[in-house]
Amino acid sequence: MTVVIYDPTLRDGHHAVRHQLDAEQLREYAQAADTARIPVVEVGHGNGLGASSLQAGPAKLSDEEMLETVRAALPNSKMAAFLLPGWGTTADLRMAVAKGADIVRIGAHCTEADITERHLGWLREQGVEAQGVLMMSHMADPARLAHEAAKLVSYGAGAVGIMDSAGHYLPEDVTERITAIREAAGVPVLFHGHNNLGMAIANSVAAVRAGATIIDACARGFGAGAGNTQLEVLVPVLERLGHPTGIDLYGLLDAADVAGRVLMPAPPTIDSVGVVSGLAGVFSGFKARVLDVARREGVDPRDVFFELGRRQAVAGQEDLIVDVALALAGRGATS
Amino acid sequence: MTVVIYDPTLRDGHHAVRHQLDAEQLREYAQAADTARIPVVEVGHGNGLGASSLQAGPAKLSDEEMLETVRAALPNSKMAAFLLPGWGTTADLRMAVAKGADIVRIGAHCTEADITERHLGWLREQGVEAQGVLMMSHMADPARLAHEAAKLVSYGAGAVGIMDSAGHYLPEDVTERITAIREAAGVPVLFHGHNNLGMAIANSVAAVRAGATIIDACARGFGAGAGNTQLEVLVPVLERLGHPTGIDLYGLLDAADVAGRVLMPAPPTIDSVGVVSGLAGVFSGFKARVLDVARREGVDPRDVFFELGRRQAVAGQEDLIVDVALALAGRGATS
Numbered sequence: 001m002t003v004v005i006y007d008p009t010l011r012d013g014h015h016a017v018r019h020q021l022d023a024e025q026l027r028e029y030a031q032a033a034d035t036a037r038i039p040v041v042e043v044g045h046g047n048g049l050g051a052s053s054l055q056a057g058p059a060k061l062s063d064e065e066m067l068e069t070v071r072a073a074l075p076n077s078k079m080a081a082f083l084l085p086g087w088g089t090t091a092d093l094r095m096a097v098a099k100g101a102d103i104v105r106i107g108a109h110c111t112e113a114d115i116t117e118r119h120l121g122w123l124r125e126q127g128v129e130a131q132g133v134l135m136m137s138h139m140a141d142p143a144r145l146a147h148e149a150a151k152l153v154s155y156g157a158g159a160v161g162i163m164d165s166a167g168h169y170l171p172e173d174v175t176e177r178i179t180a181i182r183e184a185a186g187v188p189v190l191f192h193g194h195n196n197l198g199m200a201i202a203n204s205v206a207a208v209r210a211g212a213t214i215i216d217a218c219a220r221g222f223g224a225g226a227g228n229t230q231l232e233v234l235v236p237v238l239e240r241l242g243h244p245t246g247i248d249l250y251g252l253l254d255a256a257d258v259a260g261r262v263l264m265p266a267p268p269t270i271d272s273v274g275v276v277s278g279l280a281g282v283f284s285g286f287k288a289r290v291l292d293v294a295r296r297e298g299v300d301p302r303d304v305f306f307e308l309g310r311r312q313a314v315a316g317q318e319d320l321i322v323d324v325a326l327a328l329a330g331r332g333a334t335s
Numbered sequence: 336m337t338v339v340i341y342d343p344t345l346r347d348g349h350h351a352v353r354h355q356l357d358a359e360q361l362r363e364y365a366q367a368a369d370t371a372r373i374p375v376v377e378v379g380h381g382n383g384l385g386a387s388s389l390q391a392g393p394a395k396l397s398d399e400e401m402l403e404t405v406r407a408a409l410p411n412s413k414m415a416a417f418l419l420p421g422w423g424t425t426a427d428l429r430m431a432v433a434k435g436a437d438i439v440r441i442g443a444h445c446t447e448a449d450i451t452e453r454h455l456g457w458l459r460e461q462g463v464e465a466q467g468v469l470m471m472s473h474m475a476d477p478a479r480l481a482h483e484a485a486k487l488v489s490y491g492a493g494a495v496g497i498m499d500s501a502g503h504y505l506p507e508d509v510t511e512r513i514t515a516i517r518e519a520a521g522v523p524v525l526f527h528g529h530n531n532l533g534m535a536i537a538n539s540v541a542a543v544r545a546g547a548t549i550i551d552a553c554a555r556g557f558g559a560g561a562g563n564t565q566l567e568v569l570v571p572v573l574e575r576l577g578h579p580t581g582i583d584l585y586g587l588l589d590a591a592d593v594a595g596r597v598l599m600p601a602p603p604t605i606d607s608v609g610v611v612s613g614l615a616g617v618f619s620g621f622k623a624r625v626l627d628v629a630r631r632e633g634v635d636p637r638d639v640f641f642e643l644g645r646r647q648a649v650a651g652q653e654d655l656i657v658d659v660a661l662a663l664a665g666r667g668a669t670s
Contacts, residue, residue, distance in 0.1 A: 170572065171537065195533075198568040202506065202537035220604070233533040233605055236614050237505065250637060253607040260606070267604045269555070270568055271595070272588040279571050302585060 003208055003243045006190070006216045007033055007231060008042040009259060010070065011082055013222030015046035015285075016264060019059035023069045025262050026061075029219070030073035032258040036251030038231075040103060042080040043070040046224070048107065049081055049096055050088035063092065067099035078102040085115045090122050103129040106152075109314060110134040110162070113148040117155045124156030131190065131214075132157035136314055138168040138281050142180035149181045149189075159188040159214055164203065167196025167226055167278040171206035178210035190214035193229040195221060196278025198270060200229035201237055208243055219259035220267040225277065225284030227268030232256040276302045280309030289321050297325040304328065338543055338578045341525070341551045342368055342566060343377040344594060345405065346417055348557030350381035350620075351599060354394035358404045360597050361396075364554070365408035367593040371586030373566075375438060377415040378405040381559070383442065384416055384431055385423035398427065402434035413437040420450045425457050438464040441487075444649060445469040445497070446479065448486040459491030466525065466549075467492035471649055473503040473616050477515035484516045484524075494523040494549055499538065502531025502561055502613040506541035513545035525549035528564040530556060531613025533605060535564035536572055543578055554594035555602040560612065560619030562603030567591040611637045615644030624656050632660040639663065 010026055026043065033041050043066050045051045045059045052059040059066070063081075071079055080103040081096040096104060104123055106116040116132055123130035132152030137145055149160040162177060169177075174191065182189045191207035193200040193216070204215050217234045221227035232252050235245050260267065273291070277284040282305050290308075294301035307324045345361055361378065368376050378401050380386045380394045387394040394401070398416075406414055415438040416431040431439060439458055441451040451467055458465035467487030472480055484495040497512060504512075509526065517524045526542035528535040528551070539550050552569045556562035567587050570580050595602065608626070612619040617640050625643075629636035642659045 170575065197572055198530075198533075198536035198565055199572070201533035230533055230605060232607065233610055236610065237532055237534070240505065240614070250635070253610065253637065256607055266601060269602045269604060270565060272567065272592055275567055275571065275588065279575070300585070302588065 001208070001213065001243055003238055003245050004039055004214045005231070005235060005245050005247060006040045006042060006080060006214055007038045007218065008082070008216055008228070009218040009222050009231070009263070010041065010043040012046060012224070012228055013218045013263070014044070015224035016222055016268060018057050019045045019052065021263065022060055023065065026066060026069045027073045028262050029255065029258055030070045032255035034074045034077045036248050036255045038077055038247055038252070038255070040078045040080050041070060041074060042082060043067060044081055047084060047087050049083045049092035051084065056087065064095060064099060067096060067101060071100040080105060082107060083119060085119055090119065093119060093122055097126060097128050103131060105131040105133050107133045107135050107163070110137045110140040110145060111148060113151040116152060120152065120155035120157050130157050131159040133161055133163055133190065133192065135163045136165045136283065137162035137177065138164060138166060138173065139312060142177045145177055146180040146184035150184045153185050153187050157187065159190055160185050161190030161192070161212065161214065163192040164194050166281045166283055167194030167274070168281040169193070169203050170197065170199055171202050174203045174206040175210045178207045178212050182211040188213045190216065192216035194223065194226060195229065195268070196226040196270060196274045196284065201234055204229050204234055205237065205241065208238065219256045220264065222259060222264055223268060225268065225287065226270045226274035273301070276305045280305040282308045282313060283315050285315060286318065286321065289318055293321050293325045297329045299325050299328040336543070336548065336578055338573055338580050339374055339549045340566070340570060340580050340582060341375045341377060341415060341549055342373045342553065343417070343551055343563070344553040344557050344566070344598070345376065345378040346383070347381060347559070347563055348553045348598070349379070350559035351557055351603060353392050354380050354387065356598065357395055358400065361401060361404045362408045363597050364590065364593055365405045367590035369409045369412045371590045372581055372583050373412055373587070373590070374581065375413045375415050376405060376409055377417060378402060379416055382419060382422050384418045384427035386419065391422065399430060399434060402431060402436060406435040415440060417442060418454060420454055425454065428454060428457055432461060432463050438466060440466040440468050442468045442470050442498070445472040445475040446483060448483040451487060452490045455487065455490035455492050465492050466494040468496055468498055468525065468527065470498045471500045471618065472497035472512065473499060473501060473508065474647060477512045480512055481515040481519035485519045488520050488522055492522065494525055495520050496525030496527070496547065496549065498527040499529050501616045501618055502529030502535070502609070503616040504528070504538050505532065505534055506537050509538045509541040510545045513542045513547050517546040523548045525551065527551035529558065529561060530564065530603070530605060531561040531609045531619065536569055539564050539569055540572065540576065543573065554591045555599065557594060557599055558603060560603065560622065561605045561609035608636070611640045615640040617643045617648060618650050620650060621648070621653065621656065624653055628656050628660045632664045634660050634663040
């Protein structure tokens with residue numbers, strides 16, 4: 001079975017350098033990806049269209065500049081953009097399509113597919129390829145994910161799937177979730193892994209074996225925290241297992257070398273916080289705040305992560321970090 | 336099923352810093368490993384007892400100094416040493432046992448168990464726990480590995496197993512090999528992984544599921560090339576899958592942080608050469624020479640790696656690199 005590789009090195013990977021890639025960096029990597037015949041290159045602020053802001057961190061370039069730069073560097077590959085309702089609006093979608101985005105993905109927390117209805121609907125009306133993605137997907141069981149995925153399809157998504165945003169999955173977890181979604185969706189299914197537990201490659205293989213046909217992966221594993229699935233490792237592993245991707249191996253390795261040379265000072269590694277956030281199922285973006293609060297309150301940051309996991313904390317609930325730290329220090333109201 | 340973790344951070348990991356760890360570094364890490372209740376800590380030159388030399392690279396400390404230093408830092412954990420016949424001799428074994436090595440592993444190329452007979456026999460006579468390990472094991476099929484493993488047992492090995500020296504395996508490869516060895520050996524089976532294809536954790540899990548009860552892993556994945564199985568990732572993954580190790584998680588994460596702070600400038604990552612050597616099934620120690628010769632002869636180093644893999648090159652056959660490069664350049668006698 002052929003697998004279509006999506007490359008969000010310049011979008012999700014962008015988190016690793018706080019969205020500070022410049023036009024020359026975008027161009028160099030996109031050209032290398034196009035030469036390697038990587039079918040889809042995703043670009044933008046790490047949090048997607050419209051997210052560049054004081055709150056999410058300003059990107060070096062505007063969304064328009066990023067899309068224009070990458071579009072011009074992709075004579076063959078398709079270009080994708082990403083949007084999280086709340087950060088981005090329909091106006092951002094219109095702009096992205098005007099700038100040549102072939103595919104737009106709309107993301108939502110795993111239990112909140114509802115918030116994507118307007119955006120997926122708008123894309124469908126325009127005849128633009130739209131996909132729906134459920135984030136922090138380990139927080140919902142397979143049946144719930146299948147239910148939410150079916151909603152995404154009903155709104156207009158031409159492909160649906162899950163992100164392992166916290167890097168919490170082991171391969172069997174992926175198998176059961178992708179299977180449930182595939183059976184409910186009736187459209188191509190996608191998987192996007194993170195490497196906190198060293199399982200990004202194995203999880204992606206499990207996804208393909210369960211029927212996913214779109215897999216995300218980033219050059220050198222470029223991404224927040226412990227990083228994403230490493231693209232130039234995944235592709236030859238899939239090929240060896242009988243899943244062609246159409247990507248040229250040497251071109252791919254060249255693109256990875258370009259990424260290593262021009263995009264990032266050092267590739268992501270799995271540090272202790274990466275392990276703990278993956279085990280706890282907590283978004284690794286909490287790291288700086290957790291370390292800071294834990295130090296101030298004299299508690300173990302690892303205890304904070306595990307307690308945040310038990311409380312099912314999600315991005316936007318950073319206030320919970322202080323509550324948890326105070327509770328662990330024996331000074332707060334515990335919940 | 337309980338898994339016994341062996342930690343060769345200070346032996347196989349030693350390759351990553353060309354065997355230059357000093358006594359204070361050994362002591363700090365060994366103490367942290369002992370505190371974490373890691374059951375066995377292996378120490379020495381990367382190539383084992385007696386290998387410190389101009390040819391294999393001189394270690395900073397003598398074998399005696401390394402063993403003495405680590406022994407004194409391990410009030411609870413056992414200490415292991417490693418020996419490759421040819422580099423080390425029976426005199427080295429005697430010294431290691433006198434310095435307090437509880438376990439000695441004898442390694443051999445996967446088809447050459449014969450060369451371990453004298454060393455395993457000597458250890459058995461002394462009543463020292465001896466283990467036999469087959470290296471570059473992807474170069475032999477399961478039946479051959481089982482046959483060689485049975486030889487190791489007949490010579491006196493109390494545990495036997497395989498190293499994925501080139502980082503070439505995918506999980507199914509490990510499953511079939513460990514299964515074959517387990518059925519033939521009648522003693523505990525061990526697995527030692529490398530991460531060239533991002534599968535070190537998944538391969539180690541596959542080994543355990545196939546019946547291996549001894550797994551090697553290094554703090555922060557410290558090791559040559561793309562590195563070994565990352566210890567502080569493996570242990571909680573095994574625990575989550577129902578395989579207790581007896582290791583304290585926070586102590587383990589602390590030990591990994593010590594390793595990151597005192598042993599290595601940066602943990603290993605999977606670079607393009609790491610991917611290619613893993614795919615080709617070639618020892619990553621060939622890297623510097625391959626890059627050098629390929630540049631001189633104007634050929635693609637990746638082609639050199641793949642051709643070395645086809646010719647089944649093993650360590651010691653570095654001369655083959657020039658032959659291959661000349662052949663690829665159209666100037667040598669091809670084989």
